[in-house]
Amino acid sequence: MMAGSFAGQANAQDPTDLDALIAAAKQEKPINIYDSTGKIVEMAENFSAKYGLKATGVKVSANSQLEMIIREGQSNNVQGDVALITDAPAALAQLLPEGFVENYLPADMTAKIPAQFRNPLAISTNANVWAYNTEAYDKCPVSNIWELTEPKWKGKVAIVDPLTKGTYTDWFNQMEAHGDDKVAAAYKAQFGKDLQTEEKSASAAWIKALAQNAPLATDGDDPVAEAVGAPGQKEPFFGLLSSAKFRDNEAKGYKLGICKDLDPWVGWTYIKLGLIASKTQSPNTAKLFIHYVLTEEGIAPQMKDGKLPTSTDIKMPEDEPSGLMALADKLFGYDSSTGLSDFDRREEWQDFWRVNYSK
Structure with missing residues (x-):
């Protein structure tokens, strides 16, 4: 690896000595941080003000981050020093093995980060939850995910297009891989008999049945939020969307509510990794930023959008709009141990959806 690379300087400072890290960072060039949320601009400004350093947050989609990190690494022209990226499988398959990025977990944070989030380091878990319109319904109109495959909900379920x-x-x-028994059990709870299917799993059988029930497949969370939550609807959609969209209740007058008792899960999570470009010219500043986003002060702007920090030290703010924290144990959690399989099978699952989807 090149001289002056991240690896070459990784042990220049004792990682437990924050003061030494700050002092070393002050000798380095400014950094850029890539993230798929616009909140990164505010986070970088807060970081800069706290430490007297210059960091710039750049909103970049996960797909674009991948391309940029690879291109910048290959050309030895790193622009993004830190990548906060929600595409964990692609990072596991394309970025880490090729040495474009490196994992860094500050020593003083290790005990606060659960083992499954350490390698690679996840800074937060992001949730997609099943939601209904609280103006149209006194309580969630669905109690089991298999109901969404029945005629009653044909053409009335909104999700982001897989x-x-x-x-x-x-x-x-x-x-x-990790929840098939619960999907099968939910089928038996709904229909009173064991699932008989030609598909390879209960999950595949449910995904197929959902696809065949003509869901509204949108190009993002905003159209789902509107279809489910817009006020004044007699028969609103039921939908799956990012917990961040619950802020639209206040911003747009939406009537979104989480389906709190849905069997077997109220939603599912994916993780956001915090990785450092291997060839950054400012490794200490990059490390300091990773340390910062593992603190409550650092991650606070994203917690307001329902992003759950991985650090067990941090509690969610009382005014987080979705109320997700109270339901955290009812979410289907992401397991990165099979992240490479997730990456390898994306096309297979897309084809499966495409073949079975009916409008």
């Missing part, structure tokens, strides 16, 4: 967002096919794969 062909446009890798986290959705990752969810399919995760469900089959």
